[in-house]
Amino acid sequence: MADEVRRTDAIPDEVERILRDLPDWFGIESSLLAYVEAARHLPTHAAFDAAGRVVGVCLLKRHGPATAEIELLAVLRDHHRRGVGRRLLAAVEDDLRAGGARFLTVKTLGRAEPSEEYDRTRRFYEAVGFVDLEEFVEGELWPHHACLLMVKHLGDAAAAR
Numbered sequence: 025m026a027d028e029v030r031r032t033d034a035i036p037d038e039v040e041r042i043l044r045d046l047p048d049w050f051g052i053e054s055s056l057l058a059y060v061e062a063a064r065h066l067p068t069h070a071a072f073d074a075a076g077r078v079v080g081v082c083l084l085k086r087h088g089p090a091t092a093e094i095e096l097l098a099v100l101r102d103h104h105r106r107g108v109g110r111r112l113l114a115a116v117e118d119d120l121r122a123g124g125a126r127f128l129t130v131k132t133l134g135r136a137e138p139s140e141e142y143d144r145t146r147r148f149y150e151a152v153g154f155v156d157l158e159e160f161v162e163g164e165l166w167p168h169h170a171c172l173l174m175v176k177h178l179g180d181a182a183a184a185r
């Protein structure tokens with residue numbers, strides 16, 4: 025369970041520790057190291073357990089005033105399915121809404137590629153309100169994998185006024 029979820033300063037070492045705990049998702053060393061490098065400068069939210077240990081992280085890319093993208097979302101393996109990811113995303117979304125964002129996107133492995141692990145990932149994103157926007161075949165967006173672009177509407181600032 026997550027005791028606290030909040031925006032933090034950069035925590036690349038913690039990001040690396042969590043990614044190395046998830047080899048079924050982040051088993052390619054070069055891409056793991058690219059995420060760790062990105063963690064040095066991208067906005068970071070983290071979930072902490074009662075002892076203050078980081079158990080989940082989310083890195084964000086802001087594309088413009090209305091849109092942001094989840095660059096990375098990862099929760100320690102033995103904390104899966106305990107609501108950490110849901111709480112982490114809720115905090116991210118609150119901060120994005122406060123900053124005027126209206127859409128949050130994420131790219132994940134395409135449905136064309138059978139994968140038990142990423143099937144769980146996609147189920148998570150669906151459960152927290154994302155829908156499929158477009159699937160790109162292998163080579164179209166990512167060189168070696170099909171890519172599914174998902175989106176969640178965070179709300180409409182104009183409608184709220």
Ligand SMILES: CC(C)(COP(=O)(O)OP(=O)(O)OC[C@H]1O[C@@H](n2cnc3c(N)ncnc32)[C@H](O)[C@@H]1OP(=O)(O)O)[C@@H](O)C(=O)NCCC(=O)NCCS
Nearest residue numbers: 097098099104105106107108109110132144145147148151
């Ligand atoms: C995807 C991930 C971030 C989700 O975090 P989590 O803390 O395990 O998810 P939560 O417990 O908050 O789940 C919220 C809801 O998502 C759905 N969900 C989560 N895991 C699921 C699974 N394995 N199977 C089916 N539904 C699932 C459920 O509806 C769940 O609600 P419920 O438990 O009340 O039924 C986490 O499992 C993870 O780090 N996975 C490996 C890395 C990864 O896939 N990152 C994203 C790459 S794009």
